[in-house]
Amino acid sequence: MPIIDIAVPALSAPSTLSSKQAERKKHLAHLYRTLDNPLVITRRSLLEPFREQDEEAKLDVLTLEELEPTAAKKMANGNGVHSETNGNGVHSETNGNGVHSETNGNGVYSTNGNGVYSTNGNRKLALPSPSPRDLAALMLTSGSSGNSKAVRLAHGQILAALEGKAAFANPHPRNPYLSWIGMDHVANLTEIHLSAMYLGLPQIHVSAVDILANPIRLLELISEHRVQRTFAPNFFLAKLRREIEARTAANGGLDLNLECLEWLGSGGEANVTDICAALQSLLQPTGVRPNAFVPGFGMTETCAGCIYNRTCPSLDREKRLEFTSLGRCVPGIKMRIARIDQHGCSVELPRGETGMLELSGRAVFSGYHNNQTATAESFAPDGWFRTGDLAYIDSDGYLNLTGREKEVIIVNGVKYIPSELDTALEEAKIPGATPTFFCCFSTMHRAYSIDTETVVVAYLPSFDAQDDEARLETQNNIIRVAGMHTKSRPLVLPLLPTDFTRSTLGKISRAKLKGAFDRGDFAAQQAVNDEAVSRQRALTRGEPESKEEEAALEEIRRQLGVPADDDFGVCDSILSLGASSMDLIAILHRLRARLDLPEPIQLVEILENPSARGLAKRIADMNNPEAREYNPVVTLQPFGNKAPLWLVHPGVGEILVFLNLAKHIADRPVYAFRAKGFNRGEEPFEDLESVLDCYVAAMRKRQPQGPYAIAGYSYGAMLAFEVSKRLEADGDQVRYCGSWNLPPHIKERMRQLDWAECVANLFYFVSLVEEDEAIRQCPTVRELAQEQGTAAAIAYMRSISDPDRWVELGLSEEDYINWAAIASRLQGLAKDYEPSGSVANMDIFVADPLQLVAKNREDWIENRLSKWKNYVRGELRFINVRGAHYTMLSPEHVESFAETLRKVLAERGV
The missing domain is CATH 3.40.50.1820 (Alpha/Beta hydrolase fold, catalytic domain)
Structure with a gap:
């Protein structure tokens, strides 16, 4: 039998590809060079970006559909991820003699317990005995614009990391681990997947989409499957807190049993102590153990978590920390805080002093693949890994982060490049802002956010300093553009020309501007701006004048996390806050329930009346058709x-x-x-x-x-x-x-469409059913409409629709009957169109x-x-x-x- 070379996996999700063609090409060419012209395994439906490659750096691509049926069946189920459900939409697996093979869009991950996977029953693999230094996997960092690095993870490093994680855990012998994060993220690969295998435990993997849409679903899965360990970043915990508080206020709490939960890990961004403490209190009736929340520090370079805090939130509250500490190192890892001297060497600092976090130990990687420069820059002369994070170690030996040396901004667990936000603001051509004078950075100061980091947008005004109206309009437009880019509400900071320090090449020094902001150098200017904005908003914001206005304003603030002391008023546009369509739908659902309205409020209503006052007026007019x-x-x-x-x-x-x-x-x-x-x-x-x-x-x-x-x-x-x-x-x-x-x-196509096809197309159009299903149901819908009427046909389509999507859209069966009639009428108008x-x-x-x-x-x-x-x-x-x-x-x-x-x-x- 021929011997097949064993592939080293390197996973890359489709979401890592930029929406910009030039950036996609650059990224693919970068992967070609970095990964030594790798073989890409993907799905046929995801081939489009690979058609744009440069000829001199063209990746070889193999689709799952080209593989043999047996292999393809094992490797994909239509979304690039092998998944077997147990009726709850949950894929559950045990390590047994190995684990399924998956792809995550673009890239490949394969294992049978020995790091190999055979795709051909007629060929056999030679199974070597890898040494601890042999390469096991390449994990791509979340770089931007094609600059991601490939972290070399060796067999010995991974095993050392798993050993250290296990030493901090207190695992139940049978209860599973659960992850809802993709396998291309190191937090899933090593924190859940391989750790469960190492301990001989079952594991459960669910879709992130399902959990993000309904955060409480994570707790339900933990209760249903007796999960002992899972993971969730701070932004998710903040969202979960709000959802639990809302449900508790509505019906008294959660009917769950979380006694099984030993470890809810959290990392990737700073954890807010109050959020962890509030969740601990809210979940106490479910039996959750004290200090079940485990903030930690880790990187791809350290196989995810290598420092954990097992005393959260109790010790963090005792210390009155705004952000939780990250705890102590696992066995096999050492940490130190250092400054770099004039020779480039690291000088260790005593406890309590802030400096650069450096790590050493068997779980630390040895370097980046095909990137000697980045490798050299990442290690001190004595071999310690320089993380790029600023931190201090307290008197208890616990790590506390204070920021990052690198410029990347992390908001709600998502990384953003400040220069890209600068560009978005420039391209918007915002009146009142001087071109080329935008500079964005982040702050971790608690005064500006309780859930995550806050984006600061510094700009140079072009309006008169006394023009409050222009100031407010400019600020609202900046918030709108930055909010759309980062899905968060930024802090807007107008500065003077002399505040913008530029290099000889004309580049604004982001580090100096951020440093000045963190020191409070701009506090006086910020106070003047805040006072002027408040003065102008007081003239326009308006106070609630009815229960409908009060309810609408409260639900808008609640959904979008607007603080109670914010001056957002009943006359302000919700669109200026960067609300998504899902935010709008949630607001309308809650308003209907809160005001006991007889019919749903359609999404278009909030678009036509994008303020609390406008929405309240529409609600008041619901019983008066002539008012519309x-x-x-x-x-x-x-x-x-x-x-x-x-x-x-x-x-x-x-x-x-x-x-x-x-x-x-x-x-x-x-x-x-x-x-x-x-x-x-x-x-x-x-x-x-x-x-x-x-x-x-x-x-x-x-x-x-x-x-x-x-x-x-x-x-x-x-x-x-x-x-x-x-x-x-x-x-x-x-x-x-x-x-x-x-x-x-189009007239021939319009003549082909009858009412049944209009209904089927409508249900597919709004994502209630898939296209194939819509086509297949046409005869049934047609027969039901003819024999039992249109209401029966719509009721049938509802029965086969996605129930969550039905609720999300917020429309009744009568609404769909009317909608289908409108669609049918419109298509009838074009039956003779030439x-x-x-x-x-x-x-x-x-x-x-x-x-x-x-x-x-x-x-x-x-x-x-x-x-x-x-x-x-x-x-x-x-x-x-x-x-x-x-x-x-x-x-x-x-x-x-x-x-x-x-x-x-x-x-x-x-």
Whole structure:
């Protein structure tokens, strides 16, 4: 039998690839060089980034679908991760004689207990006996812009780390470990997966998406499966605390038994003592043991945790620490705090003094793969590893972090590069801020955040110092852009020109600015700004005048973590806080329950009334249909100084699909057309001319003159084309006309669609069912509608829908009946549609077509989309985007889509 070389695994998740094409190419070329031209194993659906590679650094790619059926079945179940469920959507495994093989999107991880996995029953592997120094795995650090490093983990190092972790644990002989973090993260690989194997314990792996969407689900799984150890970063614990407090207030608490939980580890960012203490108290009725929360310190270079605090929160509260200490070293690890002398050598500092944290021991890595420079910079002359963290060791021998020497910002467990945030703010062209004078960094000071690090945005104002209105508007815009980028609320700091120290190359010194801020050098300027902002907000914020306004304001503050003493008021826009669509949905759900409303509040209501006062008014009008006048325009994003972007709804008539996209367009207002008929007592459009008359009039009212930018998604592309024709006929300029994956000739497809197909497409469109399932259910839906009525058909579709997604959308069965009627009516309006005339230009965004209309993208372009050339006078462009027809704007693709759209708009000069 032939001998197969044993591969060294190196995992990389799809999420590590930048949405920017140039950065993706750079990153892939970097992996090619760093990993010695590795073989990439991925899924066919994730191949697109690899088609953009440079020829001189082109990775070899093998898809799971190309592997033999047996191997492919073992390695993937359609999402790149082998998963067997036990009915609860949980994959449970024991180490036994080995463990399953997984891939995490791009990259490969394989093991059978000896570090090898055979994919061919006709070939056998020679199983060597690796030495402790032999390479076992390469773990990629979370570098940015293609600069990730590959950490060399050796067999002996991993075993030493597992031995040290085990010495700190007090494991139950049978209860499992649980992880909800990907295997490409060292916290899962060594803290849970390999540690459980080392101790002979079972282990459970669940999807992060499920846990993040419902934090209490983690506690439920711990209770159900008698889990003894798991992991959760501080931002998750903060979210969990809020969810438990809300549930306790609503129904009295949690019906769980957490006596089994020995260790809830936490790391990756500083842990807030009050959060751990509050959770300890909240979970006491469930039987959770004292000090079950275990903050720790670790890095990929140390096989995750190597320092643990087993006295949290009791000792941390006794010491009155704002952030928990990280404890003491496991056996096999030593730590010291040092300063670097003029010769580059480390001089150890006494306890209590702050310096650079350095580590030594068998669990510390030996270097980075193919990166001698980084390796040399990471080790002191005497061999100690320099972590880059600033810390001190207290009188009890416990480690306490005070910050990082490196510039990376960690917010809610996610790393951000300050220069990228600087760039985002520059590109937004914010009025009142001087270009090239943005500098972002983080602070760990408790005064600014209770849950995580706070981003500080320093900028140079261009408005008059006495102009409070301009000051507030500038600050709100900075918060909006930075909040969109980091999913957090930043501290905005206007400075003087002399505060910005620049190098000879003109670069602002971030380290000096951060140092000055941490010393309090800008406290007086910050106080002046805060006073001016408060003065202006007092004129506009407004106080609650009804129970509805009070409830709306409290729920907005609660969901977005706005402190009670913050001056956010009933007249302030929730959009300025960077709220996500999930935040908005949660607010609406809670308001309905709190105010005992007879019907759900639709998501569009908060977009049309993005303040507590506006939302309260809509609630008050719910029982008065005449108070609602149809307005086709929904403002998705009101900010920015460039020409507005107009978006036309798809065939279902709604604009929910555009919500995530609008959050990524920061430099211009974004408006969307919503079809008629969604409001109670409102009749849908009767004919196509009525639609066009209405939309053009509304567009001119909001934007009286061009240049215009308009795009339509699917069915909406036909409407965008017709609106553009009318605008151009009146002498206006349409610089951007976009068709998002729709050909000009659609009447045959419209004639094929009956009510049943409209329903199936609708349920797929809002992610209640998968595409194949939607197609398969059409005959059943059609038969039910004919024999028992539309209500029975909708009830049936609900029964096969994702129940969590149904609740998330917050709509009733009656809402879907009405929605399906609107969609059916809209499609009926186009059954006789024939395109005619032309527009000046068009950009066609091409996604994977529906299964029923084309074989693939090539067929889709050649035989359908290319027909647009007959209706465009000037330039016609085809632009590939990620995803399929109904997923190109989904969360996994929307950032890339937005980047492409911004580029196209710039190229069109609008």
